[in-house]
Amino acid sequence: MYFLGFLMPCFLWILTAVLLFFLFSFLLTVCVLYTQGIANREWREFSRTEMINNTLNPDFVRKFILDYFFEERQNLRFDLCMEKPLINEDGSFTICHKTEVVKNTLDPVWQAFKIPVKALCNGDYDRSIKVEVYDWDRDGGHDFIGEFNTSYREMSRGQSQFHSYEVRHVVAGVYSHTLTHTPTRIVKQAHTLILTLSCIVFCWISGNPSQPTSLHYMSPYQLNAYAMALRAVGEIIQDYDSDKMFPALGFGAKLPPDGRVSHEFALNGNPQNPYCSGIEGVMEAYYQSLKSVRLYGPTHFSPVINHVARYAQSVKDGSQYFILLIISDGVITDMAQTKESIVNAATLPMSIIIVGVGPAEFNEMIELDGDEERISSQGRFAERDIVQFVPFRDYIDRRGNHILSMARLAKEVLAEIPDQFLSYMRTRCIKPGPCPPAYNPAPAVHPLLTRRVSRI
Structure with a gap:
């Protein structure tokens, strides 16, 4: 009796496993x-x-x-x-594979491809496999050329020889093409480009953060303009940084304990290690700084641009790319020095994003954006455009949807980064590693491989 009592749980476990197997099968x-x-x-x-x-x-x-x-x-x-x-098996087919595009030829040769046997025929070597061939039309109305049926067992015979199949147009009832194939294999390779975010910077001009009229006002109900701009851009761009550690600087403030004016100070209060963990860490450092520093002018951009440029100068092999985000609500008081810094930085692996918050005109910041006219300094033009300026007010949703406002801002200020990144790599002849073949969704002439579906 003890022996039977011991076997009963084992039997029930085995029975449950068998039932689950048949259920999921x-x-x-x-x-x-x-x-x-x-x-x-x-x-x-x-x-x-x-x-x-x-x-x-x-x-x-x-x-x-x-x-x-x-x-x-x-x-x-x-x-x-x-x-x-x-329902039981109804004779329908499901797509297993689509080939790439072959254009401008009546005798196409497709690249070899590999399909697991399970996906091709679900392990049934005699299951019907259908190959369809279409002629691509630009308007999407692809013309059906013909088809043929085969099986895995038939295709696998004589692996060292070519197999020929006649492609038949079912409606016309005529043979129009001949397809040959031989089993081959392909190996896919991938490459990765690392984009490193270098610095988050704030510009503080004036105003008491405790007053609702200040752009730095810390409302318990919503983010202020600076915080929204930071989160909008930072939450997207942080995904391209490998360690998510961001140096965050402030400028235009009097620092404790002696009240000296600084245009390049660490938001977290640690000049030896200004790095913050993720955008949340930057946000926390920003809020803490508002409690300890006194906002003050003037507005100097060149010190922080030169700060990031020193980092970019040391990594010019294409392994890293630096992005400087400046959030400002006032005019630039060192315009000549800023232009010179940007011209120098244009030769380095870096881009500059400037977000203007508040009601100011921002005419000088617009001048730094080289979309219409390349920025110059002392007769020397920037090698490439590396600055993107956007006034936040132009992208605020009038219905008060802050999520939509931030999404619009991020889309606009980050749109030029890929081209700026590529322009640096191309001018320096820096190439990525081998990459997989580009996907082309517009088939010219291509076969469509399907297998018969089995339904229980």
């Missing part, structure tokens, strides 16, 4: 991608993979292709769903 698995809206944060379905059955470890073939924007935070959600099929 008759389910179809699909992965669904959702994207999140900027303003309302609602999740919307973007795309989904093909369904995979009879496995607890699906290996999906269909890829999610969506546009990437450097200047935006693109939140994604992946849901793995399991569905119980309700």
